[in-house]
Each structure stands twice: as structure tokens, then as C-alpha cells.
Amino acid sequence: MSAYCLETKDLCHQFSTGQVALNTVNLCVPEGSIYGFLGPNGAGKTTTLRLVLGMLKKQKGHISFFSEPFDANRIPILQKVGSLIESPSVYAHLSAEENLRVFQLIYRCPSERIGIVLRATGLTDTGRKKAGQFSLGMKQRLGIAIALLNDPRLLILDEPTNGLDPSGIIAMRELLKQLNKERGVTILISSHLLSEISKLVTHAGIISKGRLVFQGSMTELQSSGDGDLETIFMNLTQN
């Protein structure tokens, strides 16, 4: 059995304009890791994440979660995965609790999970305030709460710190570390800022112009070139 929570083989994608978005991407996210998916803007991070979650129609390659092909096991796999892709998806006319109730009904998880994730993301005091009146940071935290609702085995977060203030970024980093350490949740987190997530991740995958130019542990990344992490990252993405 593979020790990877998520694995892609020769994943390719081309936009309708003919532009190649992904070129044979072989992503391997080890079980129990915090995997930083890094790359400059437009490198293909979001396209990869949208493909693995089935939001984009797969053109070429294989995707498997927990050693099972995604195509044939979409529903049982999604039951074990939490996700936040790009900007938060919240119903503006509903409160935080109602937003979570919408998804709790679908995941069929215990109602107590709503209180748990509200506390974990610091949204317990929002009461009946509608999500449309939330700040961007609060919406982002609600998006993370939705991703955590089903107590996922794998958490996929696409640029989750967008819109968060420095204290929000630190709080989220601690929350993700805690989830990984105490509950064994594997986390795949994408960012275009290495400095932002280097303190958090155990493994990294670096994508540039649709190609995975590095994949391995943080120790391997540090020993893969001269200079600090930023310099290594810059060298990898500019070559």
C-alpha cells in the first residue's frame, strides 16, 4: 500500500486557448505530512488542486487518494477530504453557523462538529451576523472551518492566508500544526510565498510553468542548492 495520501501520475492539462497549464506533474503527498505546494503566481498550483478535486475535467494522467483512483471513488474520497480553494465560498445571507449547517447536512457529520470548528477558527462570537458582513479574514476563517467540518484525513488549502492579518496567519499556522500533530491530518497547502509557510511544512513541491521542479522533504530542499531557502526557490523557479 502506498504511503501517499494524494498521488498524481503524469498529470497534464491544457487550456482551451492551447496554453499548457500542467506538464506531467507527479505529485506525492506523504501521509501525515504538511506539504507545501509552492510556485510563483500562474505556475499551475490552483489548476493542479482544481484537477485533483474534480473541479476541472481531467485530460491526461492519473489521480489517486489514499491509494484509490479518484475517478472511481469520488464520493468516498471526498468524504475524507476537506478543501478551501482560492477565495472563501460562503453564503453571504447566512450566519457562520448556518453556513456550517449547510455542509454538515451533506457530510452527515455530528452537529457538535459545528461548535468545534467555530471554536477552532475563532468564530464563536459571530452569532447571527451574516457572513456577507464579515471581513475578508473572517470569511477566510469560515472557509477553513467548512474545510475542517468533516474531520478530514487530508486537508487541501489553496492560499489560505489570503486576507488574514499577521495574528490571523500565526493563529492559522498553529491550528494547522495542531491538527497535524494531534489528529494526524495530512495537509496540502499552496502558497506563492516560501517564507510564509517554510515554518510550517515538512515537505515541499515546487511548481514552475506547469512543471514540478522539486519535490521532497524540507531538509532535501535546503540541501539541494546554495544559499537560503528564498535563493533556492528563486533559482528553481527561474531556471
Place this chain on the structure above:
Amino acid sequence: MLTFVHSFASEWLKRKRTAAAWLVVIGGFFIPLIILGARLYESGGLAAANQHPRLWEMLYERCWQFMGFFLLPMGVILAVSLVTQLEFRNNTWKQVFCTPQSLTTIFLAKLAIILVMLLQFFFLFNIGIYLTGALPCLFFRDVHYPSAAFPFRLFLEGSGKFFLDALPILGLQYLVSLRFKNFLVPLGVGMGLYVASFIAVHWKYGYFIPYTYCYYDFLGKRSPLPAGISIHEWALGYFIGLTVLSYILYISKKEKG
């Protein structure tokens, strides 16, 4: 089946406090409230009117006169667009597609919500008509509760016919609203076909346009329909066809969310 029930419950919660939910309630009581207001204002003849043997039929015709060809199609166009566009407006399609439910369940749960809202509207509208007849006796001493028996069958049959007439509008609006992110597209298509139906209704092939059936039903015996044409069969056929087409387009969409 259980997945569908949970998905339906989730969709039902989403419509809470939305404009579409209010539209159903306000739309259901709008015409009956006007008629009730008019009856109370012209209270002189109320006592005699409430004892008229055809009171319920008269109230039914007065209310449906405005509802049938005008407000019902408009309401369906608006409500379907509002419910379906909820996901586009809140940028939530991507989150919905990442939940453990099949695309078929998502499609059917949303459609079921719209159908239930339409039934809810008909229920409220009929309650409203009943109240236009029953309420005046609470305001005036000399006005008694209507003596005529309430014609349940007439109300049920009439509502059933208009429900069928509205289904093709619902089907096409659902298709367009699922397809296009811009709210103006389903609204524009709906309004355009609605206006076209007014023009086409006197044309001998007017029944080809799926938005004409409410108007034909409103015209009743004055309808210029060719003999042997059943608009209800056409309406049902259009609804089934449009729903199947809508489903195919929906599941074959390359980019979801």
C-alpha cells in the same frame, strides 16, 4: 435516497432569507391582498356578495385573472434564476462540487427545491384567495361567512393546470441559470421569451413557444389554439425535454465551480 434527502435539506437551508424565498411568500399573497383590500374598501355590497352562491368561483377568477398570465410567469423566471444563481453569486459552486455527493444529486436537489417552492407558492396563493372570502366577516358585523361551499376541486384543478403550464418556464430558466454566471442572461432570456409569448399567442403555432401556456390557460375558451392541441401535454413534454437537456449540459461541463 438518504443522500438526496440530506442534500435537499441543505438546499432548503440555503434558500432561507433569500429574495426567492420572500418572492414566494409575497407573490403568493400579493393579488389576494389587493382583492381583499378592494372588497373591504367597497364594503357596501359585501354582505350580499358573501352570500352569493358563486362567490368562491368569482374570487378565484378575479385572482387568477392577474396571476395566470402576468405574475406567475414573471415570478417563475425571477425565482428560478435567483435560486440557481445563489451559488454563482456567493462563489460557492466549487465548495459544493467538493462535497461527497454525486452531480446528479446536486442537480436534482436544486430542481426539487424550485419545484417545492412553486408548490409552496400555489398553496399560499390558494390560502390567500380563501382569506379574501373568509376575512371580511371578521371586520363587519353584518357580513357573514360565505354561504357557498368551498370548491376544493376547482381550486385544485385550476392550480394543477397552471402548475403544469409553468413547468416549461421553470425548465428553461433552470437550464440557462445553471449555464451562465451572469444573472442578466437567464433574466434576459426569460423576459425576452415572455414578451415573445404575448406576441406569438395569436399565431397558429404559438403553442410551440414554451412560455405561452399560462396565457393560453388564462384565455380559456377564448384561446386561439388549434383543435386537438393539449397545452398541458406540450408543457409536460417541454419540461421533461428541457430537464434532460439541462442535466446533460450540467454534467458534461468541463469546468465546475
